[in-house]
Amino acid sequence: MEVCLWVLALSVLTLPQGQALGKVEHIMDQVVFCQTQSPKGEYTQNYDDEEMFHVDLEKQESVFRLADFTKYTSFDAQGALGIMSTCYYNLKILMESWNISAGENVAPEVMVYPEDPVLLGEPNTLICLMNKFFPPVINVTWLKNGKRVVEGVGETDFYPVRDQTFRKFHYLTFVPDVKDEYACSVEHYGLDNSPLVKLWNAEVPSPPSEMTQTVACALGMAVGIIGIIVGTILIIKGMKHNRQHRRGIN
Ligand SMILES: *[C@@H]1O[C@H](CO)[C@@H](O)[C@H](O)[C@H]1NC(C)=O
Ligand SMILES: *[C@@H]1O[C@H](CO)[C@@H](O)[C@H](O)[C@H]1NC(C)=O
DSSP, X not given: OOOOOOOBOOOOOOOOOOEETTEEOOOEEEEEEEOSSSSOEEEEEEEXXXXXXXXXXXXXXXXXXXXXXXXXXXXXXXXXXXXXXXHHHHHHHHHHHOOOOOOOOBOOEEEEEESSOOOTTSOEEEEEEEEEEBSSXXXXXXEETTEEEOTTXXXXXXXXXXXXXXXXXXXXXXXXXXXXXXXXXXXOTTSOSSXXXXXXXXXOOOOHHHHHHHHHHHHHHHHHHHHHHHHHHHHHHHHHHHHXXXXXXX
């Protein structure tokens, strides 16, 4: 599949703070990209690989990942909008002057796992992690027993991975039940036209008797081994005692 896609300036501004033994202790980066496909672009700032905020380019406002961050910092979305319009402008110029094809498609690695240990009947969140893919254009659908789910879903932005690929998370709140089968279905240009579907089921909890049996078996063996050792010692002592006793008589 030929994809007309241009990703410009995955600019990473790094501000190492404090250095010990030549190692970067903390890092703040800013990720900017724009492209001809949806999403058209993204602006995020991250601290130590955690998103601090992104700018919602449609609503034109900063969206902090954790409310707590707003206590320490704020960001005027207009600054990001200026950077984005420069990105779109440069992208257009580059497309007109350099007729080079888009970078190679790299398919995502996909994993589905629960946020918390699964307890049947206890609300939990399923996480679908798409890792190391390029370009940042992806369709993700949650399925429950084969049917599309749109309630209780959420997602993150595209996060940069060090090798110029991206990572993204999608979420689904759910109540685990052994009868339900969940799936995260992912479409990406790196996957040959068919979605990659990762299934997830809540497992039937293993009966506690299995654990109890194992413990009982181990304890039984330990007692048995101690018994054999103590028994052997007693027998040897008894034999020695007998011999001495017999010598005493002779
Ligand atoms: C871009 O290059 C391709 C061949 O690599 C060519 O077929 C195409 O016409 C070029 N497009 C423009 C706008 O120059
Ligand atoms: C995502 O879905 C849209 C609409 O069905 C489709 O046009 C587009 O090609 C899909 N994108 C990918 C990466 O498969």
